[in-house]
Amino acid sequence: MQKIRDFHYASIHQRQEFWRREGGRIHWETPFERTLDDSRLPFARWYVGGKTNLCYNAVDRWLPLQADRQALIWVSTEVDQERIYTQAQLHDEVNAVAAMLREQGVGQGDRVLLYMPMIPEAVFTMLACARLGAIHSVVFGGFAAHNLAQRIDDARPKVIVSADAGSRGGKVMPYKPLLDQALDLSQSRPAAVIIVDRGLAPAPLADGQWDYAELRARHEGARVPVTWLESSEPSYILYTSGTTGKPKGVQRDTGGYTVALAASMEYIFNGKPGETFFCTSDIGWVVGHSYIVYGPLIGGQATILYEGTPVRPDGAILWKLVERFKVNTLFSAPTAVRVLKRQDPELLRRHDLSSLRTLYLAGEPLDEPTARWIGEALGKPVIDNYWQTESGWPILSAQPGVERTPPRLGSPSFPTYGYDVRVIDESTGQDLEAGRKGVVAIVPPLPPGAMSTIWGDDERFVRTYFESIPGRQVYSTFDWGRVDDDGYWFILGRTDDVINVAGHRLGTREIEESISSHAKVAECAVVGVADALKGQVAAAFVVLKDPSQAEGADAMRALEGDMMRVVDQQLGAVARPARIRFVAALPKTRSGKVLRRAIVAVCEGRDPGDLATIEDPNALELIKESLK
Ligand code: ATP
Numbered sequence: 001m002q003k004i005r006d007f008h009y010a011s012i013h014q015r016q017e018f019w020r021r022e023g024g025r026i027h028w029e030t031p032f033e034r035t036l037d038d039s040r041l042p043f044a045r046w047y048v049g050g051k052t053n054l055c056y057n058a059v060d061r062w063l064p065l066q067a068d069r070q071a072l073i074w075v076s077t078e079v080d081q082e083r084i085y086t087q088a089q090l091h092d093e094v095n096a097v098a099a100m101l102r103e104q105g106v107g108q109g110d111r112v113l114l115y116m117p118m119i120p121e122a123v124f125t126m127l128a129c130a131r132l133g134a135i136h137s138v139v140f141g142g143f144a145a146h147n148l149a150q151r152i153d154d155a156r157p158k159v160i161v162s163a164d165a166g167s168r169g170g171k172v173m174p175y176k177p178l179l180d181q182a183l184d185l186s187q188s189r190p191a192a193v194i195i196v197d198r199g200l201a202p203a204p205l206a207d208g209q210w211d212y213a214e215l216r217a218r219h220e221g222a223r224v225p226v227t228w229l230e231s232s233e234p235s236y237i238l239y240t241s242g243t244t245g246k247p248k249g250v251q252r253d254t255g256g257y258t259v260a261l262a263a264s265m266e267y268i269f270n271g272k273p274g275e276t277f278f279c280t281s282d283i284g285w286v287v288g289h290s291y292i293v294y295g296p297l298i299g300g301q302a303t304i305l306y307e308g309t310p311v312r313p314d315g316a317i318l319w320k321l322v323e324r325f326k327v328n329t330l331f332s333a334p335t336a337v338r339v340l341k342r343q344d345p346e347l348l349r350r351h352d353l354s355s356l357r358t359l360y361l362a363g364e365p366l367d368e369p370t371a372r373w374i375g376e377a378l379g380k381p382v383i384d385n386y387w388q389t390e391s392g393w394p395i396l397s398a399q400p401g402v403e404r405t406p407p408r409l410g411s412p413s414f415p416t417y418g419y420d421v422r423v424i425d426e427s428t429g430q431d432l433e434a435g436r437k438g439v440v441a442i443v444p445p446l447p448p449g450a451m452s453t454i455w456g457d458d459e460r461f462v463r464t465y466f467e468s469i470p471g472r473q474v475y476s477t478f479d480w481g482r483v484d485d486d487g488y489w490f491i492l493g494r495t496d497d498v499i500n501v502a503g504h505r506l507g508t509r510e511i512e513e514s515i516s517s518h519a520k521v522a523e524c525a526v527v528g529v530a531d532a533l534k535g536q537v538a539a540a541f542v543v544l545k546d547p548s549q550a551e552g553a554d555a556m557r558a559l560e561g562d563m564m565r566v567v568d569q570q571l572g573a574v575a576r577p578a579r580i581r582f583v584a585a586l587p588k589t590r591s592g593k594v595l596r597r598a599i600v601a602v603c604e605g606r607d608p609g610d611l612a613t614i615e616d617p618n619a620l621e622l623i624k625e626s627l628k
């Protein structure tokens with residue numbers, strides 16, 4: 001593993017040289033004067049003086065090379081439609097939408113808010129904003145009016161682009177009424193609202209609201225010149241998922257992000273121009289920004305935009321798409337794999353998956369049993385990668401484009417180039433040696449592509465991320481981790497989720513891993529609950545592969561005892577949950593993360609607070625009932 005170590009070393013210790021070279025991957029209209037300005041840490045400016053454009057690097061740059069090659073493949077199993085755009089057609093659409101936004105007065109630095117389902121028009125709009133130097137703020141389509149209003153007030157967009165409706169699991173989800181409500185709730189008044197009418201739900205247009213197709217038709221064949229931005233100018237604002245509380249508006253730069261994505265397409269995803277990339281995330285999340293829209297296109301790859309779930313029409317749909325479009329790289333989330341795990345494994349063998357090189361999974365801990373199951377079922381490498389909205393691209397990952405390293409189950413392998421990651425003691429700020437658990441922190445400067453600041457609030461950026469650990473100005477990920485003797489990293493849960501049981505500090509993830517190793521478990525969540533005697537105790541909630549196995553009090557007791565013994569053996573009696581309860585589902589955010597803070601609140605008899613990001617409120621009711 002020498003190569004990957006040397007590579008990482010160079011990215012930190014010969015930082016300027018390393019990143020100057022990487023800067024050469026993209027088109028600069030004006031070359032940069034300095035690779036890095038770190039005179040005002042923790043603020044870092046990458047590629048100072050350089051002028052570039054995200055849309056140019058994603059779209060225009062590839063025109064002379066592959067104009068007729070597929071660039072954007074849209075498949076919707078929700079409305080049974082698909083549309084394929086070549087590079088040239090994508091270029092046409094983006095130009096037309098840019099002309100349409102320009103007509104509404106959108107220019108450099110203006111914000112455009114997108115509240116859209118997974119349709120090509122959303123991708124065109126993002127790229128059109130980038131073309132104009134406007135700042136997009138994509139709000140996940142599943143959010144309710146109240147969340148949307150908050151984000152409208154924070155971004156103060158000049159234009160909002162939305163749609164009549166989305167669809168999920170075959171059910172139409174109207175968007176327009178939510179948008180109208182949000183506009184009523186918010187203080188900010190956009191100059192125009194543009195609605196894509198998919199013919200799914202009634203969406204009457206009020207004053208200042210326009211039909212997308214009608215406006216679009218006026219700009220057939222339009223050409224809009226690229227607005228060249230200084231590297232540090234913002235490209236977009238994106239809010240964190242809100243798992244731990246109030247979301248933070250992450251501001252991304254332009255040049256550093258373009259370089260970082262271009263580099264990741266080779267080093268992390270080991271891909272080449274002309275390949276096909278399929279990321280199942282949503283454009284409302286960071287993974288969707290970086291690896292549905294920008295990364296693959298910057299890397300000259302075709303990207304698949306998929307509106308649908310992994311189980312409709314059946315559990316083979318992802319594999320069917322891999323076969324049909326000869327997907328080389330698939331990127332999904334552990335939560336999707338856990339859903340598939342409950343399906344017939346035969347579904348994986350029905351399709352020709354020979355084009356597929358690697359499956360990447362990110363977003364939440366990938367437990368060993370799930371990693372093993374999908375790895376064996378696919379017969380392909382599975383790469384767990386760890387990152388955050390803030391980072392914009394993986395912080396920890398295997399990097400097969402640098403060197404092929406043996407995987408270790410449960411570990412997202414190693415820090416990526418540019419990320420000076422440490423495990424530190426949260427009370428002293430000292431680095432901890434291998435084997436010790438602590439906070440995962442990053443020594444500034446953050447590399448290219450990571451957040452530049454919190455939108456409109458530099459002070460909150462510094463305070464939130466760089467001042468949480470006494471005596472040391474490092475970026476806290478607010479995750480808890482450990483490195484093993486061979487240098488493999490493990491994420492043990494969020495710092496909020498560290499449980500202190502009678503003086504022993506335990507990551508909830510460790511206990512979850514242990515319970516998950518029991519053959520009957522599909523998934524589980526462990527939280528720390530206040531306890532008068534021990535300070536805190538662990539409470540576990542388990543979803544069984546076959547729920548009938550916990551029917552009746554005796555069966556339930558026996559199974560609970562069984563699982564407790566597993567934890568006893570693996571982690572010791574201190575880690576043993578006070579109770580293990582069986583539920584049919586876990587409360588999750590819409591991005592698939594377990595809402596632990598809500599579970600803790602319910603367990604402690606408190607109000608769970610803001611549940612706007614919850615996928616299925618009923619799952620929290622099930623937790624409540626299981627406590628009785
Ligand atoms: P908020 O910051 O608003 O509470 P969030 O942290 O869930 O929301 P994201 O930026 O979408 O918002 O998620 C990043 C977090 O997801 C990481 O900090 C980590 O806790 C978790 N995570 C992501 N990938 C992995 C992974 N591969 N293994 C373990 N945890 C992961």
Ligand code: MG
Nearest residue numbers: 240241244388
């Ligand atoms: Mg976070």
